[in-house]
Amino acid sequence: MVDYEVTVITSNRVASTTFNNVFIKLVGTDGESERKWLISLKGAAAFIKGAVSYFTVSCPTSIGKLVLIELDKQPLLLFPEDSWFPAKVEVKSPEGHTYNFPIYRWITDSEVYRFREATALRVFEDHHHLGRYSREQELQERKEDYRWNVYEEGIPHHMKVDDPLSLPCEVRFSFTKTTEFLFTASTGLTELKLKGLADCEESWTSIDDIDRVFCCKQTDMSDYVQEHWKEDTFFGYQFLNGLNPILIRRCTTLPSNFPVTDCMVFLHGGSSLTDEMKKGNIFLCDYKQMDGVQANTINGKQQYLMAPLVLLQKTPDDKLMPIAIQLKQKPAEDNPIFFPTDSEYDWLLAKIFVRSADFSEHQLNVHLLRTHLLAEVFAVSLLRNLPMVHPLYKLLIPHTRYTIQINFLARRRLISQDGVFTQFSASGGEGLVTILRRSLSSVTYRSLCIPEDIADRGLEDVPNFYYRDDGLRLWDIIHRFVKGILGYYYKNDCEVKQDSELQKWISDIFEHGFLSKQSTGIPQRFTTVAELIQFVTMVIFTGSAQHAAVNTGQYDYGGWMPNTPISLQLPPPTTKGKATEATMLSTFPDVNTTVQGMATMWLLSQQSSDFVPLGQYPEDHFSEETPLQVMKDFQKELEVLSANIKTRNKHLEVPYTYLDPEEVENSVAI
Numbered sequence: 001m002v003d004y005e006v007t008v009i010t011s012n013r014v015a016s017t018t019f020n021n022v023f024i025k026l027v028g029t030d031g032e033s034e035r036k037w038l039i040s041l042k043g044a045a046a047f048i049k050g051a052v053s054y055f056t057v058s059c060p061t062s063i064g065k066l067v068l069i070e071l072d073k074q075p076l077l078l079f080p081e082d083s084w085f086p087a088k089v090e091v092k093s094p095e096g097h098t099y100n101f102p103i104y105r106w107i108t109d110s111e112v113y114r115f116r117e118a119t120a121l122r123v124f125e126d127h128h129h130l131g132r133y134s135r136e137q138e139l140q141e142r143k144e145d146y147r148w149n150v151y152e153e154g155i156p157h158h159m160k161v162d163d164p165l166s167l168p169c170e171v172r173f174s175f176t177k178t179t180e181f182l183f184t185a186s187t188g189l190t191e192l193k194l195k196g197l198a199d200c201e202e203s204w205t206s207i208d209d210i211d212r213v214f215c216c217k218q219t220d221m222s223d224y225v226q227e228h229w230k231e232d233t234f235f236g237y238q239f240l241n242g243l244n245p246i247l248i249r250r251c252t253t254l255p256s257n258f259p260v261t262d263c264m265v266f267l268h269g270g271s272s273l274t275d276e277m278k279k280g281n282i283f284l285c286d287y288k289q290m291d292g293v294q295a296n297t298i299n300g301k302q303q304y305l306m307a308p309l310v311l312l313q314k315t316p317d318d319k320l321m322p323i324a325i326q327l328k329q330k331p332a333e334d335n336p337i338f339f340p341t342d343s344e345y346d347w348l349l350a351k352i353f354v355r356s357a358d359f360s361e362h363q364l365n366v367h368l369l370r371t372h373l374l375a376e377v378f379a380v381s382l383l384r385n386l387p388m389v390h391p392l393y394k395l396l397i398p399h400t401r402y403t404i405q406i407n408f409l410a411r412r413r414l415i416s417q418d419g420v421f422t423q424f425s426a427s428g429g430e431g432l433v434t435i436l437r438r439s440l441s442s443v444t445y446r447s448l449c450i451p452e453d454i455a456d457r458g459l460e461d462v463p464n465f466y467y468r469d470d471g472l473r474l475w476d477i478i479h480r481f482v483k484g485i486l487g488y489y490y491k492n493d494c495e496v497k498q499d500s501e502l503q504k505w506i507s508d509i510f511e512h513g514f515l516s517k518q519s520t521g522i523p524q525r526f527t528t529v530a531e532l533i534q535f536v537t538m539v540i541f542t543g544s545a546q547h548a549a550v551n552t553g554q555y556d557y558g559g560w561m562p563n564t565p566i567s568l569q570l571p572p573p574t575t576k577g578k579a580t581e582a583t584m585l586s587t588f589p590d591v592n593t594t595v596q597g598m599a600t601m602w603l604l605s606q607q608s609s610d611f612v613p614l615g616q617y618p619e620d621h622f623s624e625e626t627p628l629q630v631m632k633d634f635q636k637e638l639e640v641l642s643a644n645i646k647t648r649n650k651h652l653e654v655p656y657t658y659l660d661p662e663e664v665e666n667s668v669a670i
């Protein structure tokens with residue numbers, strides 16, 4: 001007889017204990033063990049939360065190299081079936097090899113489950129017949145569990161889920177996350193002590209009243225925003241380091257529908273607009289996607305959503321200052337171009353309409369579509385097409401945590417018929433779908449890769465652009481990490497081409513995420529290792545860094561409503577010189593709309609206590625030395641970047657913290 005020493009580790013997560021009887025069978029290249037009941041001296045405590053329990057499985061002779069294990073649990077008579085969350089199983093063979101079997105999933109019934117040994121295997125190198133069989137079975141089951149669904153034509157597909165309890169256990173929120181995160185606007189309203197205001201359909205009558213509501217919950221940054229929101233320098237700053245850093249671009253010729261001339265603008269130094277454009281000092285933000293979008297009706301009142309054009313100048317002292325704003329796309333008599341030299345409230349109102357258009361652009365295009373919805377597509381395609389033993393599954397699965405459930409909740413609670421966004425935002429309802437469709441048409445692969453995006457927007461040398469500085473460093477670090485892992489498995493382009501599972505992953509993304517639009521530049525298949533590395537870097541960057549950059553500061557920038565009104569209820573001035581503070585207050589959203597917006601942004605900016613920072617991998621999916629070393633190097637590089645960002649921030653009036661790796665979550669989880 002020969003002995004296999006088996007270690008079973010039950011996860012540390014809440015409620016992962018089983019008191020059922022657990023059975024194991026070892027399957028090797030030369031045979032298999034009997035199905036063995038795992039009895040331990042610990043008795044019923046062998047499989048409690050966090051337990052590490054040891055067993056021996058004996059076989060008449062060696063069963064060769066281990067390929068997989070079969071696990072099942074059976075309820076005892078009179079005891080109910082329970083749910084078990086084993087983390088992993090380790091087996092030491094009589095030859096002295098240690099084999100690892102990552103599990104990390106719930107076992108809720110008494111079926112037999114197969115788990116592959118941790119050494120990654122692509123389909124073309126998976127030769128053992130039982131290994132291949134279990135690989136096919138696993139994918140077949142996953143294709144049934146994870147099905148594509150169409151929310152609206154023209155936007156990325158998502159996973160079909162009828163209710164959160166029908167979500168496969170693996171992708172559901174942990175108990176901790178569920179209890180912390182009820183995801184209702186009322187949670188936020190209660191926390192902000194705003195409940196009494198949720199039914200108030202009145203306009204604001206003074207800025208002091210807004211202040212009184214806001215002062216219940218302030219962050220350092222939201223405090224700063226309240227103090228500086230009217231300033232041109234801060235208005236300009238937000239295009240670089242605020243919630244939406246991806247719209248601004250260098251302007252070398254004015255768009256024909258924005259007829260600004262030299263004699264109209266006051267330039268900070270420099271001779272003429274043409275000269276300044278030649279020098280690369282002029283920038284444009286064009287909200288053309290909002291043009292003609294049907295604005296919402298809130299509290300029975302028509303709302304207004306503009307499609308502004310904003311011209312900015314980089315000044316000799318390195319500030320980015322707005323120099324002209326046109327609120328509608330088509331030049332016309334009643335569509336004046338506003339300048340900082342106009343009356344205080346004309347100019348301030350023009351900026352408020354820009355900030356409100358930016359709210360819709362940010363939430364729908366920059367945040368929802370370009371991070372949440374795409375991250376779900378990457379995740380669903382991964383789950384449908386790649387088995388656990390595939391190296392790309394091992395690499396990407398930690399970067400999909402909670403994404404499917406958070407998107408389900410966003411669809412149900414934010415953008416559904418009675419969702420907060422639908423009810424209270426200028427672009428809620430019909431406008432939302434129009435904007436999402438237009439946004440998807442404008443997404444390109446290059447714009448999802450920050451080095452190309454920055455170059456295409458001509459922003460390589462704009463000063464004080466911390467989103468770019470930190471983002472590019474993070475991109476490089478992630479790229480080196482992905483290259484280290486995938487370069488280890490894919491030694492040449494041929495291996496990439498012949499990996500049918502990998503090819504299915506990308507072709508599903510092309511079809512279901514980008515609706516088979518070749519103009520996006522998204523690859524339909526991978527032909528080289530370099531292409532694969534670039535795409536996977538983009539996937540990790542999008543779900544971690546990019547999402548953090550556009551998500552974390554939502555309350556910081558949006559808590560003080562006048563800086564980011566979620567809707568506006570008067571049209572902008574069509575002639576100059578008439579606007580007053582009262583005009584501004586009646587333009588702002590009603591009290592209930594304001595507090596619903598604040599509460600939602602508060603909720604969406606909260607960090608969960610089971611937050612996993614970028615580069616931390618609590619689950620051991622890899623077991624080979626090289627990927628483990630590459631992970632350690634990745635973590636070290638992130639630590640250094642984090643320290644550098646903290647040092648840099650000490651010298652900044654407004655610290656830029658959103659891309660500090662310690663603050664970036666591994667996946668889209670909120």
Ligand code: FE2
Pocket residue numbers: 367372547551604670
């Ligand atoms: Fe988010």
